[in-house]
Amino acid sequence: MFNDLSQLGKYLGQAARLMVGMPDYDNYVEHMRTKHPDKPVMDYEAFFRERQEARYGGKGGPKCC
Amino acid sequence: MKNNNSLLRHLPWLLVAILGACALGVVALRRGEAINALWIVVAAVAIYLVAYRYYSLFIANTVMQLDPRRATPAVVNNDGLDYVPTNKHILFGHHFAAIAGAGPLVGPVLAAQMGYLPGTLWLIAGVVLAGAVQDFLVLFMSTRRNGRSLGDMVREEMGRVPGTIALFGCFLIMIIILAVLALIVVKALADSPWGMFTVMATIPIAMFMGVYMRYIRPGRIGEISIIGVALLLGSIFLGGQIAADPSWNKIFSFTGIQITWMLIGYGAVSAVLPVWLVLAPRDYLSTFLKIGTIIALAIGIVITTPLLKMPALTQFIDGSGPVWKGGLFPFLFITIACGAVSGFHALIASGTTPKLLDNETNARYIGYGGMLMESFVAIMALVAASVIEPGVYFAMNSPPAVVGTDVVAVATAVSHWGFAITPEALQAVAHDIGENTILARAGGAPTLAVGIAQILHHVLPGENTMAFWYHFAILFEALFILTAVDAGTRAGRFMLQDLLGSFVPALRRTESWTANIIGTAGCVALWGYLLYQGVIDPLGGINTLWPLFGISNQMLAGIALMLGVVVLIKMKRQRYIWVPLIPAAWLLICTTTAGFIKLFDANPAVGFLALAQKYSTALEAGQVIAPAKDADQMHHVIINAYTNATLTGLFLFVVFAILFYAIKVSIAAWGKKERTDKESPFQALPDA
Numbered sequence: 173m174f175n176d177l178s179q180l181g182k183y184l185g186q187a188a189r190l191m192v193g194m195p196d197y198d199n200y201v202e203h204m205r206t207k208h209p210d211k212p213v214m215d216y217e218a219f220f221r222e223r224q225e226a227r228y229g230g231k232g233g234p235k236c237c
Numbered sequence: 238m239k240n241n242n243s244l245l246r247h248l249p250w251l252l253v254a255i256l257g258a259c260a261l262g263v264v265a266l267r268r269g270e271a272i273n274a275l276w277i278v279v280a281a282v283a284i285y286l287v288a289y290r291y292y293s294l295f296i297a298n299t300v301m302q303l304d305p306r307r308a309t310p311a312v313v314n315n316d317g318l319d320y321v322p323t324n325k326h327i328l329f330g331h332h333f334a335a336i337a338g339a340g341p342l343v344g345p346v347l348a349a350q351m352g353y354l355p356g357t358l359w360l361i362a363g364v365v366l367a368g369a370v371q372d373f374l375v376l377f378m379s380t381r382r383n384g385r386s387l388g389d390m391v392r393e394e395m396g397r398v399p400g401t402i403a404l405f406g407c408f409l410i411m412i413i414i415l416a417v418l419a420l421i422v423v424k425a426l427a428d429s430p431w432g433m434f435t436v437m438a439t440i441p442i443a444m445f446m447g448v449y450m451r452y453i454r455p456g457r458i459g460e461i462s463i464i465g466v467a468l469l470l471g472s473i474f475l476g477g478q479i480a481a482d483p484s485w486n487k488i489f490s491f492t493g494i495q496i497t498w499m500l501i502g503y504g505a506v507s508a509v510l511p512v513w514l515v516l517a518p519r520d521y522l523s524t525f526l527k528i529g530t531i532i533a534l535a536i537g538i539v540i541t542t543p544l545l546k547m548p549a550l551t552q553f554i555d556g557s558g559p560v561w562k563g564g565l566f567p568f569l570f571i572t573i574a575c576g577a578v579s580g581f582h583a584l585i586a587s588g589t590t591p592k593l594l595d596n597e598t599n600a601r602y603i604g605y606g607g608m609l610m611e612s613f614v615a616i617m618a619l620v621a622a623s624v625i626e627p628g629v630y631f632a633m634n635s636p637p638a639v640v641g642t643d644v645v646a647v648a649t650a651v652s653h654w655g656f657a658i659t660p661e662a663l664q665a666v667a668h669d670i671g672e673n674t675i676l677a678r679a680g681g682a683p684t685l686a687v688g689i690a691q692i693l694h695h696v697l698p699g700e701n702t703m704a705f706w707y708h709f710a711i712l713f714e715a716l717f718i719l720t721a722v723d724a725g726t727r728a729g730r731f732m733l734q735d736l737l738g739s740f741v742p743a744l745r746r747t748e749s750w751t752a753n754i755i756g757t758a759g760c761v762a763l764w765g766y767l768l769y770q771g772v773i774d775p776l777g778g779i780n781t782l783w784p785l786f787g788i789s790n791q792m793l794a795g796i797a798l799m800l801g802v803v804v805l806i807k808m809k810r811q812r813y814i815w816v817p818l819i820p821a822a823w824l825l826i827c828t829t830t831a832g833f834i835k836l837f838d839a840n841p842a843v844g845f846l847a848l849a850q851k852y853s854t855a856l857e858a859g860q861v862i863a864p865a866k867d868a869d870q871m872h873h874v875i876i877n878a879y880t881n882a883t884l885t886g887l888f889l890f891v892v893f894a895i896l897f898y899a900i901k902v903s904i905a906a907w908g909k910k911e912r913t914d915k916e917s918p919f920q921a922l923p924d925a
Contacts (some may be wrong), residue, residue, distance in 0.1 A: 187327045189458060191334040191528070192521045193589070200317030207315075220456030221513070226319065228512035228520075228724060 193227035194220070250290055257283025264357060266548075271544040275619045277353070278538060280363055281612040281616045285609040288365040293373065293605040294718040300805070300813040303597045308920040310384040313592055320384075322595035325602055331593065333586045334524050334606045336372070337531070339418055339718055340575025340790070341611050343681035345619035346688075347783060348572045348628065350560040352550040352621045355569050360619065363570070363577025364612035364710075367820030369771055372582045372792050373604035374817055379587035380594055381916045387587045391895070393915045395805055399898035401739070403796055406585070406891040408732045409884070414581075415725045417786045418718045419504075420778050423496045423768070424680035425711050428487035429478035431671055433496075436715045437489075438472035439519060446518035447476055457704060465522050471773035473708050477701075480671055495774045498517070499538075500722070500847050501765040508726040508757045516723050523717035530689070530713050534617050537692040547623035547630065552655070559635035560679065560843045563834065567827040569786035576615020578824065580606065580793025610778070621688030622681075622699055628658025629687070633678045637773055638864035647676055671704030679779045682718075686710035719794060730756035770877045775864035781845075781881055784835060788828050792892045795824040799899040807906045809915035825892065832889045836882055845885065849878035 186196050188234060197216055204213045238271030260280035263272060296305045314320040323331070346354040379385055385393070388407060390402025426432045445491030446465045450456060479485040491499070507515055556564035561572060575581070586604060622630065631651045632640070640650040644660040651658050667675045670690060678684070690706035696724060734756040744752045771778020803819035841851040852875045855862050865871045906913050 183324070183327060185459065186324070187330040188525065190323065190327055190331040191524050192458065192517075194458060195318065195321045195323070195593075196584075199321060203315060203317035215454040220450075223318065224517050225514050228516055228727060 194223050243431055243723050250287060253283050254855070256285045257287060259359075265354060268549060271546060272549075274538055274543050274545055274624065276356055277545075277616060277620060281357070281613060284365065287607060288369075289609060292365065293369065293601050296370065296373060296605070296816060297598065297601040299896060300661045300810065300816050301374075301600075303377070303600065305596055305598045306921075306922055307597050308922045309380055309594045310591060311595060313920055314592075315382070317781050319589075320592045323593040325724045326594075326598040328590065328593050328599070329603055329607060330528075332585065332590045332603050334528060335589070336579070336582045336607060337527065337611050337614055338575070339421065339682075339714065340579060340581070341615035342618045342685055342714065343421060343783075344573040344742060344787070345615045346622040346681035346684050347560055347634070347779075348569055349547055349619060349622040349813070350551065350558040350634070351388070351554045351565060351569060352548050353517075353545055353619055354549040355554065355565055356573055356619050356792055359569060359573055359617065360576050360612055360615050361855055363573070364608060367794070367798075367824065368576075368578035368612065369580070369605040369819060369870075370816060371578055371580075371606035371797050371801070372586050372608040373816070374598045375583045375586040375599060375797050376591055376594070376604035377597075378713065378804055379591040380597060380600060383589040383917050387583045387589065387800070390587065390804075391796070391800055394800060394807065394904075395895075395898045395902050399895050402891055402894045404732070405736060405795065406789075406793060406895075408736060409887060409891070410580070410786075410793055411725055411729045411732060412767065413782070413786045413789050413884070415504075415722055415729065415764035417779075417782045418721055418725075419497075419500050419764065419768045420771045420782060421680040421682050422500065422715050422718050423493050423772055424678055424779065425682045425686075425715065426491070426496055427493040427762060428674065429491055429672055429711075430486045431476040431704075431708050432478040432711045432715070433489045433491060434471065434479050435469070435472045436719070437713045438476075439469065439522070439712070439716060439719070440515065442468045443515045443519040445520070447514040448745070449796045450518065451513050461518070462521050462525055465518065469522065469526075469712065470709075476708060477671060480751060483583065494769075497765075497772045500768065501761060503719075504722055504726050504765070505757060505871065507723045508730060508761070509753070512625065516720070516727075519716065520720045520724070521711070523720045526713045527717055530710070531614055531617070533696075534621070534689060534694065535613075537689075537696045538617060538620055541692055541695045543620070543624040544582065544697075545620070545623040545626065547627050549678060551627075556796050556843075557761070558637045559631060561783060562840075563831070566782060567831040567834070568784065570823075570827040571784055571791060571831045573615070573785045574790040575744065576618070578791065578794045578820065579611075580790045580795070580797060583793060583797035618685055618688075621692060622686055623688075625684070625688050626658060626689060627656040627919055628652065629663065629675070630684060631656055632658060632663050633675050633684050634681075635677075635678065636776060636780065636864075637677050642676065643759055644674075644676065651676075669703045670707035671701075672707075681779075682711065686714070692914055711758060726757065726760055729760040730763075767880075770873070770880065773870075773873055774877055775866075775870060775874070782884065784831065785888075788831050788835070789888055790827045791824050792888055795892060796895050797826060798824065799895060803899050803902050803906070804914050806903050807912060809912050811907065825896065828892060829889060832885050835885050836889075845878045845882035851877050851883070 197219055200219060201213055204211060257280055260276050260283060264280050311320045312323040315322060343582060345356050378390055382390060388400055388404045391403040404835045426436060442465055446461045447462050476558050550906060554565045590603060632647045640647045644663045648658050648660040648663055663675060668689060686707050689710040690703050693706045694702040701844040734744050746752050771782050798821035802814050802821060805814050834843060835845055837846060839847050841848040853873050854860060856871045861867060861871060865874055
């Protein structure tokens with residue numbers, strides 16, 4: 173029960189972050205660790221900045237209604 | 238045996254369908270007494286559920302033949318950043334937050350001038366057969382093409398020329414949208430110190446959040462958003478104190494024209510500021526507030542079960558309405574853009590969403606389901622507009638040129654139409670919501686805010702909460718409109734640079750300051766000009782700009798659906814082209830009819846050219862026609878009419894050009910024996 177609740181909380185947090193264009197950081201780290209162990213991994217701060225730029229820097233499409 | 242089972246399985250759905258049909262019957266047939274808003278909500282939800290269960294499943298399995306074993310772009314290109322296979326519920330939230338905005342809220346409010354029935358029927362039928370199909374289809378096509386954008390797909394499947402024309406169309410739509418959205422903000426904030434203060438307060442709040450997230454506690458979105466929302470609520474409270482104080486009141490009272498210049502200046506400056514400072518934090522605030530308000534409104538409607546005071550149909554279905562001119566066909570289908578079908582969603586469904594889809598089969602839930610949710614938001618907006626007194630509704634939304642400028646004149650004029658209201662009642666509403674006046678607040682946002690305030694203050698009782706919730710609703714709308722203006726100006730700048738870059742390659746360099754400034758200035762000048770002309774237009778800009786926006790948005794949906802037809806033919810699935818063809822044909826009929834009426838109708842209140850003609854003739858004869866007050870204003874009206882006529886002509890050109898290429902490519906592909914579409918080759922999902 174409490175496990176389910178904490179799982180739900182995790183999902184809601186992820187959903188809220190992705191709504192503003194921020195994908196899951198743990199998932200990114202996991203991906204880099206397993207698929208590209210040779211490449212450097214951004215820390216959370218760099219990851220956050222990179223994602224902000226990507227969302228508004230013109231690569232992402234416009235949004236409205 | 239198996240048959241029996243499957244029949245039983247359909248039984249609950251049959252019950253849902255019957256429930257929906259009964260509720261719709263009540264909505265459509267009951268006359269002369271107020272009906273409960275719940276009937277509309279139940280009818281809509283039941284029909285959505287049945288359509289999702291059967292129609293979208295048919296599209297998924299038979300038309301698109303979604304393949305659960307096929308790897309999506311998110312899987313193939315997984316980088317943990319742009320391409321991430323994402324849980325479908327989380328992605329649903331992302332997609333919905335991106336498509337839901339001002340459109341589904343404002344359109345139904347404006348459409349309520351014909352009564353709640355036409356809007357309800359179009360919202361339900363439109364989303365099931367057109368809007369959700371479009372979103373789903375575009376998401377499917379983009380997912381099968383490595384997440385390509387709509388413009389790219391048009392170029393690949395139909396050719397370079399139609400691709401460029403489509404890109405040009407998207408840019409025009411962008412400009413119109415920015416102008417209309419900004420106009421809504423101007424109409425809501427003119428002469429409203431409370432609203433103005435709270436909206437201005439969002440800038441320092443956003444900057445504080447931006448600095449906090451950048452330097453103090455980097456990347457802590459959650460905690461700073463909670464702090465930001467608390468500060469916003471504080472600013473609404475403080476705004477009330479400011480409006481109540483005579484000297485502060487004056488400082489934050491601005492005319493529409495002053496606010497217009499502020500917005501233009503703001504748009505120009507913010508487009509070159511770093512994104513983390515204002516744009517991103519305000520986007521977080523507006524996204525969370527938007528979702529929160531939508532949920533609160535849904536709960537509020539279910540708890541309060543308000544009665545609809547607006548009649549099912551008003552006399553304005555004949556096209557003589559004060560809020561916007563034009564008959565039920567085609568203008569209702571233009572006015573309610575986003576809640577029923579919205580071309581803009583094609584840009585989202587071919588933007589970030591296909592890059593996050595973990596499995597093709599989830600495109601149904603995200604694309605079709607997400608759009609049903611958006612339509613539900615539009616239904617709630619329609620309910621909110623219909624629960625307020627019709628007299629108040631028309632007093633707020635009619636231009637002063639039609640009903641007059643003081644409460645007595647307005648109350649007389651509106652009562653004369655059959656919506657009895659007294660000047661005292663109008664004043665009382667203004668007082669309740671903490672404003673000096675509610676007159677001439679066209680644009681939908683203030684009306685919706687009154688409706689939301691009425692619903693929410695029933696749920697959460699207390700002294701003076703009506704005024705608080707009204708300004709909360711205004712702030713929430715202004716927030717995401719400002720975000721759209723900000724993000725839209727940036728996106729528009731890139732589009733403009735891309736378009737101009739076809740002729741002058743140097744302008745395409747987004748790292749060059751000169752190119753950026755030219756792009757930004759060009760973009761701001763275009764929407765700023767339209768906004769300014771809308772504000773000074775004595776006939777009221779919403780009147781002319783909203784139909785233009787509707788035409789352009791529906792036209793883009795038509796383009797997306799035409800692309801769907803072309804792709805299905807190229808995939809050799811001709812049997813099923815009616816799925817996108819019927820809505821595409823309907824949208825083309827609506828938009829082109831509306832376009833031609835707007836251009837050539839002999840009635841100056843409807844036709845742009847007739848309006849220009851009328852004022853030019855009068856000007857030559859040395860006359861001044863109301864509502865213009867002098868020769869200068871006469872010139873404004875004439876120039877505006879020609880500008881709008883030109884824009885309408887451009888839209889018609891775009892839509893006919895794409896139609897021409899769509900037919901040409903379709904005929905060529907029809908005769909071929911093998912598939913000719915440009916789908917990415919099949920790659921199997923790796924075993925998990």
